[in-house]
Amino acid sequence: MPLVKLLHVVTFFYFLALGLTTPILPLYLSELGIGPAWIGWTIALMPLAGILLRPVTGWASDAWSRKWPMAIGLLIGAVAGLLYLGGLPLVLLGRVLQGASIALFAPSSLAVTSDLVPDAKLSSVMATRNLLVGIGVMIGSGLAGLLVEGFGFTGLFWAVALAQLIFVPLLLLIPETLETPGHRNWWGGYAAALRPLPIRAASLSNLGLAAAVAVIQAYYPLILSEAGYSALLIGLFFSAYGLVSVLFRLPAGRLIERFSPERVALWGFLVATSGGLLLWLGPLPPLAFVAGALLGGGSGFYLPANLVAVSRAAPKALRGSAFSLYTVTWDIGGLIGPVAAGFTVASFGLAGTLPLAAGLMVAVIIGYLRLLGVGLLRVQTEPSS
Secondary structure, three states: OHHHHHHHHHHHHHHHHHHHHOOOHHHHHHHOOOOHHHHHHHHOHHHHHHHHHHHHHHHHHHHOOOOHHHHHHHHHHHHHHHHOOOOHHHHHHHHHHHHHHHHHHHHHHHHHHHHHOOHHHHHHHHHHHHHHHHHHHHHHHHHHHHHHHHHHHHHHHHHHHHHHHOOHHHHOOOOOOOOOOOOOOHHHHHHHHOOOHHHHHHHHHHHHHHHHHHHHHHHHHHHHHHOOOOHHHHHHHHHHHHHHHHHHHHHHHHHHHHHOHHHHHHHHHHHHHHHHHHHHHOOOOOHHHHHHHHHHHHHHHHHHHHHHHHHHHOOHHHHHHHHHHHHHHHHHHHHHHHHHHHHHHHHHOHHHHHHHHHHHHHHHHHHHHHHHOOOHHHOOOOOOO
């Protein structure tokens, strides 16, 4: 499947570029003069743009094209990286465009990947894709600190742009996989995609975990910086988190096939929540790296498990809408988390953000169990046609 491999490569570099901005952007915004309470609002511009655009982009993948939203998203992401090189107004615009980029790229690339592989190989291919997403974010997070130390913020944002721009021509080699463009209204597609219980469970849990992770990404770098730690160590923390997440994704695919994606997702929630609680109790290194490892290990289980649950449950004609619905929950969580944390900082200081993140993770476990009921451990979703 050479085309699937090409998509895997493009996906890897797309999320590497995203990882480059994750640990460093709060420090960059602070250098531009934005106060801690407002940094969360600024970071939330990206998921806000994704939320506003996701209904259109998911519908476009089912009714217009599976290929072109993906290519346009990659190009817009590169432009966003270049805008970060400007002053604050351009940085804000860059955040909006980066949100538009992922709103276009994520559901479209997932739908194309699903279209290119047979159902029998769907779980393993999706697990591999999710593994490459984790590796890309991990390497990007690790490189971010090194690039800032060696080349400053300018070198970092050029790397963000180039990691995406060079792959835009390659996407033109991908054939159009949308066999029969749909003509239904966009809300009808989302209503149909919401009916399967696995999609609802995966999407709601993804929302809660996204909010918790966004809180940590937005404010934990500031906690470490305030304690005197360098940008290099901050990047290493997120890189270690990503490394453990990648390592846990290696066995996740087989475990999902054996035990069901719902059960593996629950294991991931439990491990990640233990990491969130430990980070609250011990926010500074070296204990923080143990907490980061638990957070990464949990995500290594629940991210591919949720993705496989959606892949199996979504009818082929609605894959664009289903993946758009699932991925928009990451945007919603990414918006809710930093904004809620901004209010928390104003009332309790930076230290108040860590119990907020841990509480969100606990809420995910409670909600997931209530939604799926006591029969969770017996759930085994059959592949859909």
